């Protein structure tokens with residue numbers, strides 16, 4: 165492979181082989197745009213990470229367009245709605261009726277596996293375990309340097325796509341004066357558990373209880389994904405499996421609690437409830453996509469969908485640039501993606517504020533009033549459904 169050489173050229177160097185980088189790489193490849201992915205971790209490490217699991221239908225469509233939808237089509241679960249509970253009271257949000265579309269339940273882990281398999285089968289160039297990735301001359305003639313097997317290597321390229329997540333080097337390579345960042349964090353996180361047990365319900369349950377928030381999700385009919393809100397200062401060691409199941413049960417309405425089947429945890433992790441946006445999503449010939457540019461709290465199930473939307477937009481803009489020598493798509497990329505990102509930030513923040521007890525009685529009453537509004541007002545429920553399936557600003 166050309167990557168054995170110390171110095172190579174490509175059209176687009178992609179930093180990060182998560183969903184954003186992989187989907188971008190595949191879409192570019194299908195349109196004949198040459199690209200190389202540099203991924204800091206091993207393939208096994210990336211494929212082993214447990215992340216999001218609810219896809220908007222336009223994300224699923226993008227995966228089909230990328231020819232990466234075969235296993236998803238076979239294995240995914242289609243959900244027409246979800247449940248929102250406030251103590252004992254539950255509201256089923258009928259997304260299909262209210263917004264005209266369903267949700268696709270298919271894990272980010274599976275998407276990543278499908279895309280790696282596809283890229284590698286089609287001769288895609290992916291450098292795993294690339295160390296010390298650094299960007300140079302990004303406003304002019306970009307170069308990316310990295311270390312592999314002890315040797316320093318270099319890629320020269322037309323563009324760099326920064327798809328290396330929140331902690332990556334791409335955003336950090338932009339001079340601070342050229343960026344504006346917005347951030348709001350809560351002192352809570354979500355403790356997530358994956359277990360090989362049948363899900364407690366056919367659909368997701370978002371449960372706001374006085375003890376804290378809980379979410380019942382799934383990856384398949386035999387694999388459950390559950391979360392409980394916890395202080396950010398907690399560590400995994402504080403949460404034995406027994407404590408987790410006991411706490412989850414107490415945070416669910418009785419009907420669900422009595423059906424909950426527990427089992428050994430296959431994975432346990434804590435994710436922060438953080439919102440972050442960086443503007444613009446471009447500096448010179450570097451374009452940011454996905455978590456590298458924005459983070460949303462997981463309550464709205466938007467992180468993966470936003471990453472996929474960025475990859476789709478950026479791929480289209482680059483393809484038009486190469487095909488038609490037209491850079492208008494690239495010029496508009498940041499503005500367009502930020503519009504979608506802020507819509508998702510707003511919705512995710514609102515969902516979080518609706519469902520997580522904040523420890524004061526005023527917030528408790530506001531949350532109850534908001535929940536009642538959703539129960540009584542079709543317009544309010546419709547707005548929730550439209551946002552949840554990604555039609556918030558359409």
Ligand code: APR
Nearest residue numbers: 180182183184203204216297328329332454455467468471
């Ligand atoms: N060099 C190369 N690769 C890097 C570097 C680096 N310096 N830093 C990070 N990476 C890699 C990570 O190992 C990871 O595989 O970049 C990839 C970024 O992937 P994600 O974090 O999954 O981000 P993204 O592709 O934008 O997908 C967003 O992931 O975090 C979830 O909830 C989020 O579902 C959303 C999705």
Ligand code: PHB
Nearest residue numbers: 216217381462463464465
């Ligand atoms: C998940 O299944 O991991 C999941 C589902 C819905 C969310 C967040 C996470 O809002």
